Amino acid sequence: MSAKVLAFINFKGGVGKTACAVNIASTMAKLHEKKVLIVDLDPQSNSSLWLLRPDRWREHVAKGRRSTFEIFDDAIQGKDRFNFEESVIKGVTTWTGFVELPQLHLLPASVELLRVEDRIHELRAPAVYRILDRALRDHIDRYDYVFFDCPPNLYTTTKNAIFLSDSCVVPYVPDYLSLSGFQVLAEYIEELRGKYTDSAGERRHPNVGAVVVSHYRHTGNVFRQAINELEIMLSQLRDRHILESGAGLLQPFIRHCVRVAESTSEHLPVILYAPGCIGAQDYSDLTQNFLTHFQNRK
Amino acid sequence: MNYQELAGKLLHVAERLQKHGNKLEGDLIGKSAVKLATDVEQFDANLDGFLASRKSGELLLETLLRSPAAKKHLSLDLLRKALREACSKRLKAEEMVAAKREFVETVHELDRADAASKFLKHAFAEAAYVAPAGKEKGQLQQEFFALGRLSEEEYATTIAKRTFGELRRLAATNMIRFTDKTTKPHLIKMIRRYARRLATNLPSVAA
Numbered sequence: 284m285s286a287k288v289l290a291f292i293n294f295k296g297g298v299g300k301t302a303c304a305v306n307i308a309s310t311m312a313k314l315h316e317k318k319v320l321i322v323d324l325d326p327q328s329n330s331s332l333w334l335l336r337p338d339r340w341r342e343h344v345a346k347g348r349r350s351t352f353e354i355f356d357d358a359i360q361g362k363d364r365f366n367f368e369e370s371v372i373k374g375v376t377t378w379t380g381f382v383e384l385p386q387l388h389l390l391p392a393s394v395e396l397l398r399v400e401d402r403i404h405e406l407r408a409p410a411v412y413r414i415l416d417r418a419l420r421d422h423i424d425r426y427d428y429v430f431f432d433c434p435p436n437l438y439t440t441t442k443n444a445i446f447l448s449d450s451c452v453v454p455y456v457p458d459y460l461s462l463s464g465f466q467v468l469a470e471y472i473e474e475l476r477g478k479y480t481d482s483a484g485e486r487r488h489p490n491v492g493a494v495v496v497s498h499y500r501h502t503g504n505v506f507r508q509a510i511n512e513l514e515i516m517l518s519q520l521r522d523r524h525i526l527e528s529g530a531g532l533l534q535p536f537i538r539h540c541v542r543v544a545e546s547t548s549e550h551l552p553v554i555l556y557a558p559g560c561i562g563a564q565d566y567s568d569l570t571q572n573f574l575t576h577f578q579n580r581k
Numbered sequence: 582m583n584y585q586e587l588a589g590k591l592l593h594v595a596e597r598l599q600k601h602g603n604k605l606e607g608d609l610i611g612k613s614a615v616k617l618a619t620d621v622e623q624f625d626a627n628l629d630g631f632l633a634s635r636k637s638g639e640l641l642l643e644t645l646l647r648s649p650a651a652k653k654h655l656s657l658d659l660l661r662k663a664l665r666e667a668c669s670k671r672l673k674a675e676e677m678v679a680a681k682r683e684f685v686e687t688v689h690e691l692d693r694a695d696a697a698s699k700f701l702k703h704a705f706a707e708a709a710y711v712a713p714a715g716k717e718k719g720q721l722q723q724e725f726f727a728l729g730r731l732s733e734e735e736y737a738t739t740i741a742k743r744t745f746g747e748l749r750r751l752a753a754t755n756m757i758r759f760t761d762k763t764t765k766p767h768l769i770k771m772i773r774r775y776a777r778r779l780a781t782n783l784p785s786v787a788a
Contacts, residue, residue, distance in 0.1 A: 314648055374583050382583035459782055466783075507756040508775065514714070515722045516783055534711040559652050567649035568709035575706070 286320075286426045287577050289492065290448040295464045296435035299454040299497030301329040302543060304432040306562075309375070309552030310570040312386040317427040317574075320371070322419070323392035324351055324444055325434040331391035334375055336550050340391060343372065347395035354418040355399045355440070359406050367422045375551060383555060388426070396440065403439050415443040416481055428577075437471060445472065446479055450492025450580065457496055457509035457536075462516060465494075473525045491530045493576055495569065499536035510536070529580055533572050537565045642688065642698045646681060650705040659704055660684050667697040721754040728772065729780030740769050748772065 291304045304321055311317040323330040331340050331350075344350040349370040357365050372389045374382035403411055415431075423429045431444035445451060451472055455461050472489050479487045494517065500506055513532065520526040540562030546553045553563045582590075598605075605614075645651060660680050661672045668691045674680040688697045731739060743751070745765045752759055757771050 314644065314650070380582070382586075385583050385585065462782060504756060504758045511722065511756045512779055512782060515726050515779065518719060518722065519726075519783065531713075535709075554649065558647065558649050560649075563649035564653040568653065571650070571706050571709040572711065575710070 286423045286429045287450075288423060288429045288431075288448045289577070290431040290433055290441075290444040290451045290489075291454060292431075292433045292441060292445065292451050292468070293453050293455065293461075293464070294435050294437050294441075294468060295456075295461055298456045298461060299495075299537065300435070301325070301333060301432050302497060303452070303454045303495050303537070304430045305330055305333050306543070306552050306554065306566040307570050307573055308428065308430050309384060309387055309554045310563075310566050311428060311574065312384045313554050314567065315570070315574060316386065318386045318388075318425070319428045319430065320388045320390065320423065320426045322351060322390045322415075322429065322431045322444075324396070324431055324440045325392055326394050326396035327434070328392040328394060330432040331389065331393075332550070333547050334387075334389050334550060334552070335372065335391065336376070339376070344391050344393035347393045350391050350393040350395075351415075351440075352393045352395040352399065355396070355403075355414055357418075358411075358414040359399075359402050365418055367419070375555065377551065377555065378549075384552075396434075399440060400438050410479075411439055412442045412446040412479060413481070414439075416447045419447065420481075437468075442475075445475060445489045446481070446487055448489060450490055450577070453491055453494045455494050455496050455513065456498045457506045457513065459509070459512075462509070462512055465513070466516060466520070469520050469525050490527050492527075492580060493530065493573070494532045495573075496532070496536035499538050501538070506536075531576055533569060533576060535565050535568050535572075537562065537569065540565070642685070642694045642701070645698055645701045645705070646685070648705075650709065651701075654705050654708040655701075659701075663697055663700045663704070664688070666700050667693045718754055721751050725751060725755040725772070725776050726779055726783065729776030729778070736773055740772070 291300045293300055308319040308321050311319050321330050321334075328340065328344075331344070335343070344352075347353055347356060348364075349366075353365045353370070357363060367390075370390055372391060373387075374385040375387060376382050419429075431448060433441045433444050453465065453468065455465060469491055472491055476488050476490065477486050481487055494513070496510065496513075510532075517526060517530065517532060521528055521530065538561050540553075540560055542557040542560035543553045543562035546556035549556050553560065553566060557563055646655070657672075657675070657677060657680055664670050664672045664684055664687060668687055670687055670691075672680055672683060674683045684697075688694055728736060728739065740748070745768075748765065748768050749759070752768055752772055755772075755775065757768075757775055759768055759771065763771075
C-alpha cells in the first residue's frame with residue numbers, strides 16, 4: 284500500500300480545515316473502504332476533540348504523551364519516547380461505547396504543541412522540517428490516505444507537514460480575505476518546491492493539489508462572485524506556474540449545515556451523526572470527486 | 582472496544598471455558614454464567630436481525646442505499662435502471678419506499694448484490710462528478726479581468742464593440758445578476774463595476 288499524504292493547510296483560521304479533514308477521511312473510511320490516518324498538528328486539537336470525547340482525549344494525551352507534541356518534544360530533547368502504535372487511536376467511539384469506522388485512525392494533538400515554536404531553536408539539527416518525516420515515514424504506507432490537519436499558520440509544524448506531503452489541500456471560504464491569503468499561501472508553497480530533500484535524499488516538491496470550498500451559501504450572488512474571482516485567480520496562478528496545471532477547485536462546495544456544527548459536540552463525523560443532512564451529502568459527493576482527483580495524480 | 586476485539590475476547594473466553602468447564606463450580610461463577618448466556622442469546626438475536634438478508638456484498642448494498650449519496654441522487658428511474666442492469670428485471674413499484682424494498686428483495690433473491698452495488702456506486706460517482714468548465718468560460722473570465730484593468734476611455738471604446746448578447750454572456754459567466762429588463766447601458770455599468778473590483782482584488786497575480 285502506498286499512501287497519498289495530504290496537508291490540509293491555510294494560514295487563515297475558520298476556513299474549514301478540520302471539518303474537511305475529519306469528514307472527508309470519515310466518508311472515505313465508511314463508504315469507500317479506505318484506510319485513513321488523520322494527524323492532528325494544531326495545538327487547538329480540533330480534529331482530536333471532534334473525534335474523541337474530552338475526557339478520553341485528556342487521558343490519552345496527558346502531559347503531551349501519545350500525541351504529535353511528543354514527536355517534536357523528542358526531537359528537541361533528543362529523546363525517543365514516541366510510540367506510534369500506542370499513540371494512534373483506531374476508529375470512532377459512538378455513544379453505545381462501541382467503536383465504528385475501524386479503518387479511520389487518529390494521531391491526536393495536545394495543547395503542549397503551543398510550546399514547540401518557543402523551543403524549536405533548541406534543536407541543533409539543521410533539518411527542523413524533517414521531524415515528522417523521521418517519526419512517521421515507517422508507518423504511513425500502511426494507509427491509503429494520510430491527512431495532516433495543520434494549524435492556521437506556516438510555522439514549524441506546518442512546514443513539517445508540507446515537507447512530508449505529496450500535495451496540499453487548501454480549504455477556502457469564499458470571500459476577499461481568503462482570496463488575498465490564498466495567493467500568499469500558493470506563492471509560499473511554490474517557494475519551497477525543490478528546496479528540501481527527504482530522509483531518502485529525494486527532493487520534495489510540495490504543491491497545491493486542490494482547493495475545497497466550505498461555508499458556502501446559495502443566498503444572493505455574493506458567494507458565486509467570490510468563486511468566480513477564485514477561479515480567475517487559480518487560472519492566473521497556473522499560467523504563472525505558481526500552481527500546477529492539475530491544481531483543481533473541487534466540487535461540490537460544502538454548504539453551511541447546522542448538523543455538521545452539531546456533530547462536533549457529539550464527537551462524531553457527520554457521516555455517522557446525521558448521514559441524511561446536506562452537509563453529509565456534500566461531503567459524500569466531494570469525497571467521491573476528491574478520490575478521483577487524487578487517484579489521477581502522482 | 583470494536584467488534585473485532587469483541588470477537589477476539591469471546592473466542593478467548595470460549596477457549597478457556599471449553600478447557601476448564603468441567604472444573605468450574607460455585608454460586609459466583611454460576612450466576613455470572615447464567616447472565617452471560619442470557620446476554621449472548623440476546624446479542625445473537627440482535628445480530629441475526631442485523632444480518633438478516635445481508636450476505637457478503639449485500640451489506641455494501643444496504644450501506645449504499647442508506648448513504649448520503651443515495652439521499653441526494655437515488656431516484657425511481659435510477660432504481661429501475663439498476664434493477665434492469667443488475668438483475669434483468671423490471672421494477673413494479675411506483676413509490677420510493679416500496680421500490681427500494683422490491684429492489685433489495687429481488688437483488689437478494691437472485692444473489693446479484695455485488696452487481697447492484699457496483700452499478701449504484703458507479704451511478705453515484707457519475708452524479709457527483711462536475712465537468713470542468715469549458716474553454717469559453719475561461720476566456721470570458723480572462724476578458725472580464727482585462728476589462729477591469731482598462732481606463733474609462735479604453736473601456737468605453739472596447740465595450741462599444743460588443744453586442745448586447747455578448748455582454749449578457751460575459752456578465753452571466755462572471756456571475757453578474759441581471760434580468761430580461763436590464764438595459765444595455767445598465768449592464769455595461771455593472772460589468773465595469775465588478776470588473777474593476779476584480780482587477781483591484783487581484784492586481785499582483787497578473788503582474
